[in-house]
Amino acid sequence: MSPPSLLSLAIDATLLNLHNISDLSFLPEHVLSDLFLRTLKAGKLTERILKIFIATEKEEVISMIQALNIQLVMTPVLPTSKLMSQVSIDKNEVDIVIAAFHSDLTSFLEEWRPIFSGFHLIVVQDPDLKEELKIPKGFDIDVYTKLDIDKLISSSNASMFSGYACRYFGYLVSKRKYIISIDDDCSPAKDNNGDVADIVIQHITNLKTPATPIFFNTLYDPYRKGSDFVRGYPFSLRSGVPCVLSCGLWLNLADYDAPTQSLKPELRNSRYVDAVLTVPKYSMMPMSGINIAFDRETVGPAIFPALKLAKEGKVRWETMEDIWCGLVVKVVCDHLQLGVKTGIPYVWRNERGSAIDSLKKEWEGVKLMEEVVPFFQTLKLSQDAVTAEACVTEMVVAIKKEKGRSHPELANAADNMVEWVKIWKEVQSRVLV
Amino acid sequence: MASPVTPTPILKDELDIVIPTIRNLDFLEMWRPFFQPYHLIIVQDGDPSKVIKVPQGFDYELYNRNDINRILGPKASCISFKDSACRCFGYMVSKKKYIFTIDDDCFVAKDPSGDDINALEQHIKNLLSPSTPYFFNTLYDPYREGADFVRGYPFSLREGVPTAVSHGLWLNIPDYDAPTQLVKPRERNTRFVDAVMTIPRGTLFPMCGMNLAFDRELIGPAMYFGLMGDGQPIGRYDDMWAGWCMKVICDHLGLGVKTGLPYIWHSKASNPFVNLKKEYKGIYWQEELIPFFQTTSLPKECTTVQSCYKELSKQVKAKLGKVDDYFNKLADAMLTWIEAWDELNPSTQLQNGK
Secondary structure: OOOOOHHHHHHHHHHHOHHHOOOOOOOOHHHHHHHHHHHHHOOOOOHHHHHHHHHOOOHHHHHHHHHOOOOOOOOOOOOOOOOOOOOOOOHHHEEEEEEEOOOEOHHHHHHHHHHHOOOEEEEEEOOOOOOOOEOOOOOEEEEEOHHHHHHHOOHHHHHHHOHHHHHHHHHHHOOOOEEEEEOOOEEEOEOOOOOEOOHHHHHHHHHHOOEOOOOOOOOOOOOOOOOOOOOOOOHHHOOOEOEEEEEEEEEEOOOOOHHHHHHOOOOOEOOOOOOEEEOOOOOOOOOOOOEEEEEHHHHHHHOOOOOOOOOOOOOHHHOOHHHHHHHHHHHHHHHHOOEEEEEEEEEEEOOOOOHHHHHHHOOHHHHHHHHHHHHHHHOOOOOOOOOHHHHHHHHHHHHHHHHOOOOHHHHHHHHHHHHHHHHHHHHHHOOOO | OOOOOOOOOOOOOOEEEEEEEOOOOOOHHHHHHHHOOOEEEEEEOOOOOOOOOOOOOOEEEEEOHHHHHHHHHHHHHHOOEOOHHHHHHHHHHOOOOEEEEEOOOEEEOEOOOOOEOOHHHHHHHHHHOOEOOOOOOOOOOOOOOOOOOOOOOOHHHOOOEOEEEEEEEEEEOOOOOHHHHHHOOOOOEOOOOOOEEEOOOOOOOOOOOOEEEEEHHHHHHHOOOOOOEOOOOOOOOHHHHHHHHHHHHHHHHOOEEEEEEEEEEEOOOOOHHHHHHHHHHHHHHHHHHHHHHHHOOOOOOOOOHHHHHHHHHHHHHHHHOOOOOHHHHHHHHHHHHHHHHHHHOHHHHHOOOO
C-alpha cells in the first residue's frame, strides 16, 4: 500500500484544524473540492464551515453544494423515529410458562383461554404433586413432570427445580425468544375502562419497545401511544436500550410480604395505575415472579432458581427466589446497558394461603433482604463481562467471597447459579427431542 | 381498609403560592375554592408599569421588576427578566416553610371519576409523607392509602427520607420541547396515571416548574431558576436547571423527590417556533449538562444546601465554562443567588438537610 501523499496529509491536517480556519479562498480549486468532500465525510460540515466554503466562490465547490442540496437552513432537531404504536406479535416467538401446584388446571386455563389461545404453553408440574394434571382441550401445550426433570438434570441438581422454582425448568427447555410466566392463582384483570387486560400483548409490547434507564421520563414510557419524551430529555438518549425484563403488577392480593399482609389482612390493591416505566439504572427493585416476561435469549442465563430459604414453601410468602433473581438481573442489565420495565400489565391475584401461617413458618427471607440488597446495590462487574453468563459468573465469585461464610444459604445460591449456567449452556447446545 | 384515612392538614399559614405572570391572573378564579385560604406571592415579569389585577378576595403580595431591583440592588442581576424563571424571586422572599408554584395557564383538572382535583392537597400529602429513594417500590408510593411496601423491600428502608420536592404532572397540553411540539402539534396527554413515586437516588429527571411544590426549609436555596430570557442565550430551561441542581443536592443530603400526582390542566400551548428559538441552545447543551450532573459529586463537608450549591457553582464554572461562556455567568449568578438568599433569610443559614 502506497504511503499517503503530502497533499493528502495536508488536507487531513486542515480537517483537524477547521475550527481555527476562517478563510479558504486561497486554496486551488481541486484542493478545495477534495477538502470539501473530506469535510463532508468526516461529518464536520457545520453552518460556519459551509459559509466559508461558499465564500470562496469556487465553481466546483458551489456546484457540489447545489448538487447535494446542502442548504443553510436551521433544521430543528427532530425526535428520533418512533416505533409503531402497534407492536406486532409473532406467536412463534413466545412461550407461556406456568408452574402447576394444583392438578386441576381447568378453571385457570379456561379463564385465560381468550388471551392464551394460539400461543404455546409450557406447564411444569411441581415435582411434589403426585396426581396427573387435568388440562382442558384446545391448547397447544407441553407438560413437563418430575420424570422429565430427572431425565435432563442430574439428581444432585434436580432439587433446584422444586417448589416455586419448577417453572424455571420451563424456561430452560423453551426454544423461544420471549417467556411470559404467571402464577397459577392469577386470573385476568380488568383495566379502568372495564376491558380485560391482555397480559401477552402488553408484556411483549414492553419487551419490544426500548427502555430508558439513563434518564427518567416524567410521562413514563415515552413509546406508549399518546406519550413522548418531555422537554429537557436529552435527544441522544431517546433511542433507549433494549428492554429484556417486563415486571407486571397485581390487583386484589398484591405481592406483600407475610408481615405486611398479616398486619393489614384487609389490604387489597384496587388501584389500577395505567403506566409502564423503566426502572432507572442503578436502582434496585424487588422482582415479583407472579407476573413477569423476559427476553430469554438475552437474559435467560441470569434468571434462575438459586436462592432457597430453609423453610421454602409453595406460597409466595414463603419464598424469595424471584426477589433474588430480580436483583441479579438488574445488576446484569445495568452492566450490559439493557432495560427493565415495571407497571402494566396487571393480573388479578386470587386469595390463597394465610399470611399469618406463613409468617409463623418462614420469615428468614425478610431478614435476609437487609444483607442482600446493599450487597447488590454496590456490586460492580468488570469490563470483561459482556454476556449474561459472564456477569453471573463474576457475581458468583463476589457472593461467595463477601457473603459465603456468614450466610450459607447465599453460598448455596451462588453454587446453584454456577450449576444453572452450566446446565443452561448444555441444554441450549443440545438438539432436544 | 384497615385504618381510616386521616384528613390532610391544610397548612394555610405554612405555605405560599408563587405565581409568575406577564399577562393576567384570570386563571385564579377557577382555583379560588382551593387557593383562597393561602397567601399568594405574585412575581410580575415584563413591563413593571403595567398593572396586573389580582382577583378580589385573595391575600397576596406582588413584586414587579422595580421591586426586585429595589430589594436586591445589584444582586437583582441573578433574577431573570422576560422569562418565568423570575418566579424564584418569590421563593426567596417567602417566609413560609412550603412553596407551591403554578403557571398562569394551568387550571383545575378532573380525575377519571369527574371530580375536580385539589392539586394543592395532593402536593401537601406528597411533601408530608416520606420518600423512598434507595429501593424502588413496584407499587409506587407505599405511604398512599391502599398501598404498602412489596415483598422483598428491606424493612430497614421502610422509614424513608424526608420529601423535599413534589413534582406534579399535566393533562391536556403536555410539557414537550419545541421539536416534539412541531412533530406532534395535536398530541394531548389524556392518560391519568394514578400514581406518585419517588425518583430513585442517582437518577436525574426533567423537572417542570408548571406544577411544583417543595419544602423551602429543606431545599429552598437550590431552587434557583437560572439566567434565562432577555439578554440571555437561552430560555425554557430554567426549571430544568433547577431540577438537576436540586436532585444532585437532594441525593447528597438524603432527601427525596416525588413525581406523579397531582395533575393540573395545562391549557395553553406556546408557539413552537418561538420555543425553538429559546430552547435551541439548551437542546444541544443538555447533551453536555446531563453527563456533568450525572458525574458530579459533592464532598461530604457540604452538609447544608447553601454549601452544596456553592460547591456546585464552582464545578459548573470549572467544567461547563468551556461549553459556553454563559455557564461562567450562570455560575456567578448562582453565587449571587445564594448571597441574596442568605441576606433575605438569615435564620436559614445554619439549616441543614436533616
